[in-house]
Amino acid sequence: MAELLKVEHLKKYFATPAGQLHAVDDVSFVINKGETLGVVGESGCGKSTLGRVVLKLLDLTDGRIVFEDRDITSISEKDSIALRKEMQIIFQDPYSSLNPRLCVSELIGDPLIVYKMYNKDGRQKRVYELMDLVGLARRFAFSYPHELDGGRRQRIGVARALALSPKFIVCDEPVSALDVSIQAQILNLLQDLQAQQNLTYIFVTHDLSVVKHISTDILVMYLGVMAEKCESKELFRKPYHPYTKGLLSAIPVPNIDHVKRPVELLGELTSPIEPKDECRFLARCKYATDVCRQGAPTYQEVEPNHFVTCHNVREINNL
Numbered sequence: 001m002a003e004l005l006k007v008e009h010l011k012k013y014f015a016t017p018a019g020q021l022h023a024v025d026d027v028s029f030v031i032n033k034g035e036t037l038g039v040v041g042e043s044g045c046g047k048s049t050l051g052r053v054v055l056k057l058l059d060l061t062d063g064r065i066v067f068e069d070r071d072i073t074s075i076s077e078k079d080s081i082a083l084r085k086e087m088q089i090i091f092q093d094p095y096s097s098l099n100p101r102l103c104v105s106e107l108i109g110d111p112l113i114v115y116k117m118y119n120k121d122g123r124q125k126r127v128y129e130l131m132d133l134v135g136l137a138r139r140f141a142f143s144y145p146h147e148l149d150g151g152r153r154q155r156i157g158v159a160r161a162l163a164l165s166p167k168f169i170v171c172d173e174p175v176s177a178l179d180v181s182i183q184a185q186i187l188n189l190l191q192d193l194q195a196q197q198n199l200t201y202i203f204v205t206h207d208l209s210v211v212k213h214i215s216t217d218i219l220v221m222y223l224g225v226m227a228e229k230c231e232s233k234e235l236f237r238k239p240y241h242p243y244t245k246g247l248l249s250a251i252p253v254p255n256i257d258h259v260k261r262p263v264e265l266l267g268e269l270t271s272p273i274e275p276k277d278e279c280r281f282l283a284r285c286k287y288a289t290d291v292c293r294q295g296a297p298t299y300q301e302v303e304p305n306h307f308v309t310c311h312n313v314r315e316i317n318n319l
């Protein structure tokens, strides 16, 4: 498989009055063409910031980004704008990400105007092609966002992202604002489009169950750091990090015996501002020992292609 995107030791810190906020702290991964990396974690774990830094919508603090064998870490603003043709984003909330004063046709055609593609007739033809592609009936071409339901609005978001024929898309919680029945439709659409157009995705979500089937690999993030990364199937079969175990325990499952599963994830996220040199999951971890207070754990390969950041991973999982 050919690599499309390589991210090495990426850091993104924000200056705050209380000190540096470590939103993304030493994150590395590779995504091959046509594959999906699911990035999972609670709100505030840095997953959306990671997506925006990769897309060059935010400057990075440190690290390296390579896209199609080209180092794009320090490219100019002009080159970043040109690169945006290849790299796009689908936003979480179709209600607020669409300009309410533009009709569907204008919303989908807008990126084509920005990049000076097609004349007026050609643009309208391309808009209809995109509407067909995302399953949005042409009769809605001159409707406004408020006249459409959430699923149709998110189809506009998908069509806008596809307008410039990108190779890579960051899907930033694209279904979390939608009803469960509509979520499945949009997930199926994204999977079909990926297969048809050999698209590569980063799929950001707080809900592990959403990325189970769509992701090739899953990266679990906690307070800016990588907690665990491996193939999607492997993560659901053998979660090794205490945080991943907690996330999985919170997924509701039908239970005919009415036996309550213990919820393993207790407490709240701590602050990512000037974090101490200790495990960031310490305050919530029932497996914590003294060594967890004495220094942050390093990211280690505990089984082939299965990486975990935990001092006690072998003892906890009898490896």
Ligand code: SF4
Residues within 6 Å of the ligand: 242, 243, 279, 280, 281, 282, 285, 286, 287, 288, 289, 292, 297, 309, 310, 311, 312, 313
């Ligand atoms: Fe828990 Fe310690 Fe592992 Fe952190 S390093 S997840 S505190 S056992």
